[in-house]
Amino acid sequence: MSERPAPDLTIIHVRTLTLDETQPQVEAILVGGSRVLAVGTREEVSALAPRARVLDHRDLILTPGLSDAHIHLVSYGFSLSELGLHGARSVSEVQARVLQRVLNTPAGTWIRGGGFLLSDLGLGEYPTVRALDEVSPHHPVLLYSRDLHLAWANSLALRLAGISETTPDPEGGVIVRPLGTLLEGATELVAHAMPTPSEAEYLRAAKAGVDDLASRGYVSAHTMAFEAPEAPRALQTLAARGELPLRVWASLPHERLHLARDLGVGHSVPREGPGGLFQWGGVKFFADGALGSRTAWLHAPGFADRSGTGIPLDSPDLIRELGTEALRLGLAPVTHAIGDRANTEVLDAYDTLRDLAARKNIPLRIEHAQHLRPEDIPRFRGIAAGVQPIHLHADGPLIRTLLPHLTGTSYPFRSLREAGAILAFGSDAPVAPPEYRANFAAAITRRDDEGHPLAPHEALTEMDVLWAHTRGPALAAGWDDEGIIRPGARAAFTLWDRLGGNARALVL
Numbered sequence: 001m002s003e004r005p006a007p008d009l010t011i012i013h014v015r016t017l018t019l020d021e022t023q024p025q026v027e028a029i030l031v032g033g034s035r036v037l038a039v040g041t042r043e044e045v046s047a048l049a050p051r052a053r054v055l056d057h058r059d060l061i062l063t064p065g066l067s068d069a070h071i072h073l074v075s076y077g078f079s080l081s082e083l084g085l086h087g088a089r090s091v092s093e094v095q096a097r098v099l100q101r102v103l104n105t106p107a108g109t110w111i112r113g114g115g116f117l118l119s120d121l122g123l124g125e126y127p128t129v130r131a132l133d134e135v136s137p138h139h140p141v142l143l144y145s146r147d148l149h150l151a152w153a154n155s156l157a158l159r160l161a162g163i164s165e166t167t168p169d170p171e172g173g174v175i176v177r178p179l180g181t182l183l184e185g186a187t188e189l190v191a192h193a194m195p196t197p198s199e200a201e202y203l204r205a206a207k208a209g210v211d212d213l214a215s216r217g218y219v220s221a222h223t224m225a226f227e228a229p230e231a232p233r234a235l236q237t238l239a240a241r242g243e244l245p246l247r248v249w250a251s252l253p254h255e256r257l258h259l260a261r262d263l264g265v266g267h268s269v270p271r272e273g274p275g276g277l278f279q280w281g282g283v284k285f286f287a288d289g290a291l292g293s294r295t296a297w298l299h300a301p302g303f304a305d306r307s308g309t310g311i312p313l314d315s316p317d318l319i320r321e322l323g324t325e326a327l328r329l330g331l332a333p334v335t336h337a338i339g340d341r342a343n344t345e346v347l348d349a350y351d352t353l354r355d356l357a358a359r360k361n362i363p364l365r366i367e368h369a370q371h372l373r374p375e376d377i378p379r380f381r382g383i384a385a386g387v388q389p390i391h392l393h394a395d396g397p398l399i400r401t402l403l404p405h406l407t408g409t410s411y412p413f414r415s416l417r418e419a420g421a422i423l424a425f426g427s428d429a430p431v432a433p434p435e436y437r438a439n440f441a442a443a444i445t446r447r448d449d450e451g452h453p454l455a456p457h458e459a460l461t462e463m464d465v466l467w468a469h470t471r472g473p474a475l476a477a478g479w480d481d482e483g484i485i486r487p488g489a490r491a492a493f494t495l496w497d498r499l500g501g502n503a504r505a506l507v508l
Helices: 042-048 074-081 091-103 130-135 157-161 188-190 201-213 230-241 254-263 316-328 340-351 354-360 374-380 390-402 404-409 411-419 436-445 461-467 471-476
Strands: 007-019 026-032 034-040 053-064 066-071 111-116 143-144 150-153 173-175 181-184 217-224 246-252 277-288 332-337 367-368 384-387 422-425 492-498 503-507
Touching: 007 042, 026 042, 053 173, 053 181, 053 254, 053 340, 066 461, 066 471, 074 201, 074 230, 091 111, 091 130, 091 143, 143 157, 143 246, 150 188, 157 188, 157 277, 173 188, 173 217, 181 188, 188 471, 201 217, 201 230, 217 230, 217 254, 217 354, 217 471, 217 492, 217 503, 230 246, 230 277, 254 277, 254 316, 277 316, 316 332, 316 340, 316 354, 340 367, 340 374, 374 404, 384 411, 384 471, 390 404, 390 436, 411 422, 422 436, 422 461, 422 471, 461 471
Parallel strands: 007 053, 066 217, 111 143, 217 246, 246 277, 277 332, 332 367, 367 384, 384 422
Antiparallel strands: 007 026, 026 034, 053 492, 143 150, 150 181, 173 181, 492 503
């Protein structure tokens, strides 16, 4: 009679890239209790557990599990059923897509979508209500640009939001005249006029987002606020139900930091939440807007088309004050900074937080870090830079047109890595799809959608990209047990036919 396999012990026979410098490649892994127990040759590992179940993947490559270090998980889940405008090359194409949705939607129902770029649509100025009114007079329409810092609305949507030519600009936002375009905080004026999704709708969107990400080969994600409170609540519910296929590190907006204080979020509670896979980890700030919307905060001379120097949002003083409180609670300050001036100001603010962050063993984070002055790059030492190479594809032409003086230090991945920054790759979905292949391609080839190179000296290797999509996000989240394969690590892997090729998650 043959012996039965040992319960809860699994051996994986596979070529493994561990990202552990002491043992970078192994042939087999022993897993038990959702943890790596041992690594080594097939013979060594088999001798440790001769009755373990065996998975043979010797025709594949196994690595630490992929992580998306910057995503808006529930918004991404909602976007999967919204009107997609990625790839639209003209206003008439946007009109055609809106009209198709109008014809299949009851009158009066909101139509929400996004993914367009002004430059792709051939627009040198902000769009007005006219084009959308032509195809949707009876459906309110709200369309977000790819970077989510600009929204395009029709007359009915503006009317329902109470916006007219005389409506004053809100703090931190601009209502462009003639009407139709809203920048930064002004987009919320229309968003708040839309029907509020139900709890069930939030749960469906959360499940759609995490399931889609897991199906692509990801095992964890950092969800970056800029969402309603119901969004992280839905993720927590999934975790509590055992329906969360990813480990999630979440940021809350700094406006809700007082809730973290009142609820005791931080080091006074377990690092992972009640469901085991959800963790509050950061507090989110916005130093500026985005490139495509002309709201990134820049040093002089600003944008080459003379549209100004962008829009500063959360002040450095606010980041210092609330960043200190966040660190004391055990939460990482996480700041969106795209323009070179925004990055300078955030680095200045972070200089006053570095000692406290070091004592708390919490990495400070700057998200995007897209356009930098050369003198600011060395200042990133020890800072987690949450960057999205996929955006280089669409931004390359914009950078050459709008920021020609910063082409050499835009998306400076290699320089940041050499300066000692912790590179953590993500997608910013739904701004862009969570497509790791595009991140591999952009970071390695440095070629944009038009085939032109952007700062080719900043190219990374395949192994650099793998590290930035696995170990980098883990370190940015304070997870020493992820993004690496060694005894004690989480048994959450990605299987590849080749690096940067087809992938699937393997979580034991």
